[in-house]
Structure formats: structure tokens, C-alpha cells
Amino acid sequence: MRQPGCFFKRHWQGAAGAAIGVFFLIATPLSFINGAVLQKTLEAVLHLRIDPSYSGGEVMAVFRDRARDDVGAGTLEYPLADEFQNGHALDLIKYTVHEPVVDSRNGGFANADRGSYWQVDVLMADRGPACVHLYIDTGGGALGSTQSATSRSELVRFDPAHPWDLFVEIDFKDARAFVENVSKTIHRPLTVFSFSERRGLAVRLPLDIPEVQRVLDGRSTWHYVLVGAYDDYAPGHFMKTQANASLHAGGGSVSSLEPRVYDCLVPRGVNKAKMLSSYDDSSGRLATVEPVEARKGVAPAASDEKRIAALEASAAADAHAANAALLRDIQNKTGLQRAVALFQAGRDAEARAAFTAILATAPEDPRALAYQGALTAKEGGATKNLGAAIRFVNEGFALMDRAVALDQKAGTPFADPLVARGMVAISVPETVFNKSAQGAEDFGAAAAWFEGAGPDFAETCAEMFVDQGIAFERASEAEAAEISFIKAASLDPKKASTILQLVKRGYEE
């Protein structure tokens, strides 16, 4: 009699094929569920990048500006018109200068903007009616000017060492732009593209303009980037400023010579407030502004590996110390405070019991509900059964959604439900749950909450902006993430874990 298994011995090839087939049968759906992992692996191996000529060419220089510094010399206030009340529309965040693109490959697409151009991008903190004036010294020397393109528009004069020869006006209200040379023999509308939900505009200067052609030899160019409030009827479309804000004028101006500039780029080491206050009432001299230099080879800030390692060690030590302090204090705490401390210390089973006890007496306590939801979602992460894991996470979100809704309804909302939901949103796989955009919204709302709570909460507010940036990154919204990180960096955080995230991304020097 033949031994059992002879069939497989004789048909080993078929058996091997069957094993491979079964493997793929199981692996196929799992590969979709873990698509993010597969994508990350491919990313790590391939390092793909899109041909930069589609979106403006290689980056020559990036200039980041602090967030929330849209107050001119220090006192300017936004006009009172509704369109200026939506956040910080006049707050410059980033200015990018690209290398010139010759014979753009966009011509491959029949409808695209063909040809050769030089692109600059301007990113603001919020969408709104900003008017950005770019004065560029392309190296024309004595042919340039130190006066504004339109008299009495920005109320500044330009550094005599770098007279401008090219002027670009970018109107964020209608997403349009034009270019003028210093002699005004050229005045042309420009191709404009928007990005980051119209918070940013990219303008393309055609390379057939002689002043623009100078950038082709790779020389340095000097850029004055000035932001004002857009006004159709004002000189140079820069809305006037006065002592008190009105519908058609900004406020907070202490002098009739104070520049109408809410925000601008300044070179390293120059104090913006000082620069914009350098006017002289007695002599009638306008403030002199200085340019930033865009030079080929100046790469965007890179992260520092040594500093990252040191920050990682500090962040770990901080976390350890915080945990130890939490554990010490738990005994002294009761009720919700104790439950939250248990949650933060990672003692999930005890925390769950504590929150369950609280919810038994106060079933609509938004904070207890939110933490209970976070714990439920966390349970999903620890479960090996995929279906059960998804169910746990969805149940967790249902609880946290309820908590946020109840909290908003209560009138005096806490930040905890938003933070709890946001943290879970950036912890669960994005390809399965698609929650990062909601997480970013939650962290934004939490940051606003902490901002409103006063300067004592600046550190927490910075943490919220960092987490919002991470959420935006996960949602593939790079520019929105950038704005969040810049907001965080502008709050000068001290906590190692917050600085670590910023340094890793090149936002802290």
C-alpha cells in the first residue's frame, strides 16, 4: 500500500502552485487593506517625483515667514469689511522662487501652458483679498528704481543697493496678476495657478521679457515681497491705513507715513517692525525696505540629524518623566481627572473601568465619552481579528463624534473631545478609515480653543498645530501642513517632542 502523502509527492508542482495560489487568494484583499504599507514601501524604494516643469520647475529658494505677524510695524489692524474677517488673509507664510523652465513639458498636454517661464509662488495663512507686490531686482543695475511702481501705494522706498527692475502685482481676490518692467514698456497679464485651496498663488513670468531672461544665467535676484489689503480703487490697489479701521481702510496706523504693508519678507537678521518703522515724519522720508536674495544652490532648509537624535532623547526623557509624575499623582486624583490620568498613563483597563463608572452616572459627559471612544478605538489596534478591529475603531469614532456634538451643544466646549478624536484620526490607517482630514479640522479647532485660553497655553497650542500638520500630511495636503507647522514654529515651542517634529521637517533652525 502506498503511504499517505504520495499524491502530493507525485504532484509536488501542483501542490506548490496551489500553495502559491492560496497565498495570493489571501494576500489580494489584504494587500488592499494594507495598501498604505505597500505604498510606503514603494515610496521608500522608488523615491518618485513628478517632473517639476508641470508645477513650476525646480525650486531655487524658499523663504518662510512667521505666522501671525500680519500687523505691519506692530500695530496695524485689518479693515472691517467682511472679506477680511476670515482668519489671517494678509499673513504671508511662504515665498518660493523656482528656477526658470525652458520649453516646459506641459506642452505635452494639448491644453497646457506651453513655453518657457520663471515661476514664483506666494502662500498666505488664509484665503482672502490680499494684494501682493513683488519688486524684483534681476540685476539690471542702475536701470532700476527705488520708488514704488505707483506713487502712494505701499508707502515704502527700496534699498538703493538693490533697485528693482521688475514689478509683479498679485491679486488674491480674483486670482490674477500682471507684470510691469521699470520703464513701463511692458505691462502684461500673467498666467496664475492657485494651490492650497486658493491660499497660494503661483505666477509665471514669461521668459521672453528681457528683464526675466536675466535669470537664465543663474545669477542672484533680490525680491521685495510686500502684502497689503486689496482695494480696487486705491493707488497700486494697496488699501490705505489710518488710526481707526473702517470698511475701506485698515486701522492701527500711527503715522500718515506708516507703510500700508501688513506683512513682508525680511532678510535674515533684520527686524521687520524696525524696518517698517524706519520712516521719518519730520523729513517726510518713507521707510526703506530690504530685499531677500534668491540664489541658485540655496536649498530649502534641511533637517539636522544630530539635533534630531538629541531631541528624540529629550522627548523620550520628557515622556518618561511626565508618565512618572502622572503615576505619582493618580492616587491624589478622583473622578474624571483620575480616569484621564489613567488614560494618559496607558493603564487602559483601569481607565476604561473609571470612564464606565463616570458614564453610568453621567451618560452624556462629553469628555468621558470621548476618552471612552478613544479607548474603544485603541482596542481595535490591539485586536488581531481584522473585522473586529475595524468594528472597534468605528465604534470608537461613533462615541467620539457623539462626544464632540454634545460638547458643542453644551455651549462651553472643552478641547478634550476634539483632541481625542484627532489623535485617533491620525493613528488609524488612512487608506481604510480616511479620517485625517477630520483630524486636521479637530486639531485646528483645538488650537483655536487653546489660543483663546491665553498665553499660558501657547505650548499646547503649538502641539495642536504640529498634530494638525501631521494630519494634513497624512491627507496629502502638503501646503496646508506647511501652514500648520509654520504656525507652530511661530509660537516658539519649548517642548522637545514639538520641536522634534518641526526640526524633522526643517521648520526650526
Add this chain to the structure above:
Amino acid sequence: MNGQLEHSMENRQTILDPALRLLGLAEPLASDKDRASLPVALVVTAFAGYWTLFFVMGLSKVSLGALLVSVWFIGLFYLIIRSGKPAVYRRVFFVSIALFFFPSFIANLVAARGSMALSAQDIFANETPYCHIVSTMTVLPWALTRTVIFPGRLTGSYASIYSMLAIWLVASLTLGRGWCAWVCFYGGWDDLFSRARKRALISLEGKEASVRRFSYAMLAFVALASLASLSAVYCVWLCPFKLVTEYPAITGFTGYLATMIFILAFFGLVVVMPALTRKRFQCAAYCPFGALQGLIDGISPFRIRIDTAACIGCGACARVCPVLAIDKALIEAKKAVPHLNCVKCGECVAACPRGAIRLAFRIASAPLVAPAAAITAKADKAPSTSARERRMGAMLAEIVQPRILFATTAFVFGMVISSSFAVRSVGMVIVAVAGLFTGGR
């Protein structure tokens, strides 16, 4: 023939018989092949059904549309496995994927940008949806310039470059060119129109090799032209599916010319030629991705095998092959495998009167002939084996049959790819129908 007819008539004595047979619950006809046993059909349908509910209901949330799509997919899978006519229901599944895809894709575009037209802003923002065909144009330029010459989104789960590359990788490892008969959201159009007429008006007999060569020439042309111009030439000028997906905004003569080509390519290659030839002409002769998948099909564990000893050379397989992967010359040369462009649709398996064509594991040197029966027979002889163990052994042996594994894998793949599109499209139909009854209130 008469015997078959009589047999068939006998089996149609009751009204219920045809329906039962369709579901695989009645005695099979002599012509029925590739039909799983009921327990195996139930087990694999439960497996495929679980994933269908997981992807359709779990991710799209429970709705009437999701429910209908789930029932449609699970029902079709059961019929593919159990009805004895897998090729027919595979075709229905495949065509439905294409029909589900385009309304949903267009709706997504309109929601995102307000139009089907691709604008300069979309190109600037690298927001052009990336499809699998683009891969044929981007590989060589990437090797040369280290950049992707297509203005698509790099990351993200929807039509991004990394997601499509991941899908391409998994598809190549599992289905090979089977992608073109089970997953591709364009191919269903060809399949649909190739069945528009009962008889072909234009015969491609004798021209199969030329058509196949043309497809590889097309691949070479598209790859090299993209390398030379550093632009995705097929997308820009030659794609026949722009009409049902997106097209460049017409802002000048070149845009107008490209749009004319897109319209002609769609009607000529996807509608008219398939209808006249009863072949999937666009897929067989024109699609560069299909040609590429054919060339790398060797990494897939499944392929069609022909038992040359059993083949009587009737040519039925060549007549039904939709992509001209089997032809007279191949049959006469007694070759055991079809040409590289075989899409593993199973039409030849169903058409072969001798059952000489099977789906097999590539690694097997000879086709596995009914291992289920062999295992059962073997187990029957073993005195220590209980009846339950014998049944389990037979069931397991049947499940690991390549046709079952392949059909299940391919179905799950196609279903996952199209699940969200299907739910959205069906949802749109439901809303439209509800609007008819409620007057839009």
C-alpha cells in the same frame, strides 16, 4: 448533437430546472464544465462574499446602493463558480465593472473640478488621475530623468501614482494578463461591443499574428515616443477612453485635433471594430498596457494549458478567443500554451468540446487532472480514513484547483477595484429613479 439535444430536453421537463441549473443546484448538462461542487461553491462564495461585504458595505457604509452592489457581485461570483458557465458570468461581471466605473469617475471629476475637462490648473496641481496604462509611458523616462513625466498625484488612495503602482504590482503577481479580463475598468467596453453581433462581419482569421505583433509594436512606439518627447503621448494623443473619462479642455487647434482623435479612437477601436470582428479589438491590437502585461505574465502563477493529446484541432477555441491568443497555427503546431496575450478569460475552456483546455498552475509541468477525484479515490482505498475526512479532503483538493483559486482571486481583485465606483454609480441611479417618482422633491 441530437443526443445532446434530447438530453437537454429531458432536463427541461420541469419549469424549475433551468433556474436550478443556473444556480448549479440541478443535475449538470453534459455540456456543463468548470462547475464547482455545491459545498465548495458555498465555501468560496462565503469567502468572496465576506470580502465583498467588507469592501462594499464596510468602506462605503450601508446603503441601498451598497446592498444592491453586494448582492450583484456575490450573485455573479456564485454563478461564475457554480453555474457551469464561468465565461459567460465572468463577462457579465467584467462589463458591469466598466459600466459602473465611468459614471462614478465622471461624477468624481465634476465634483472635484466642475467638469470632465482637464485644465491647465489640474496639470499644474499634479491632479491628473493616473491609470494603469500610463505606466507604459513613464518607466523609460523615469529611468532616464528620475522623474515621472505625468502630472499625477504621487500619494493617496484614489488614482495616485503609488496606489496604481501597488495595484499593478499585486495584479501582475497574481493575475498577470488576467487583469485584462477581470479587473480593467476599460476592457469591459470592448467585451460588451464584441458581443453586439452574433456573427463577425470581418474575420481576423489568418491575421492573428499581425494583430498581436501590432500590439507589441504599439507598446514599443508608445514607450519610445514617450521617452523621446518626455511626455505621455498615449494619454495626450491616442487614448480611446478619454470620451468616457476625462479629456483636455479645448483651447486651441491641438486640443481640437486631440479630441477628434479620442472620439475616433473610441468609436473605431472600442465600438465598431469589436462589433464587426467579435473580438476585443482594442485590447488585442492597441492597448499598450495589455501588451506589457502579456510580456510580464510569466510572473503570475496561473496560465491556460492545452492538453495537446486530447485536442482534436476543431478550432473552437481559436474562434472564441477574444484577443486572438489562440490561432490555427498554434493548434496545428500542437503548442500546449496560448500566446503571451492570453487574458485568461476562460472562453476557450468553455468552448473546447473535449475539455482539453484548463486553467493550470504555471509551475506544473503537466495539467493537474481532477486531483479531487484522485484524492478521493486514494482516500477511499485507505482503510483508516473516515467518510468525513474523505469529504474534507476532496473539498480541499477542489478548492486548490487553479480555476477556483484564480476565479476567486480575480473576482476579489476586480470587485475591490470597482467597489466604491459601483456603489456610487448605483447610488446615482437610485437617486435618479427616486427623482422620477418623487418629481425631484
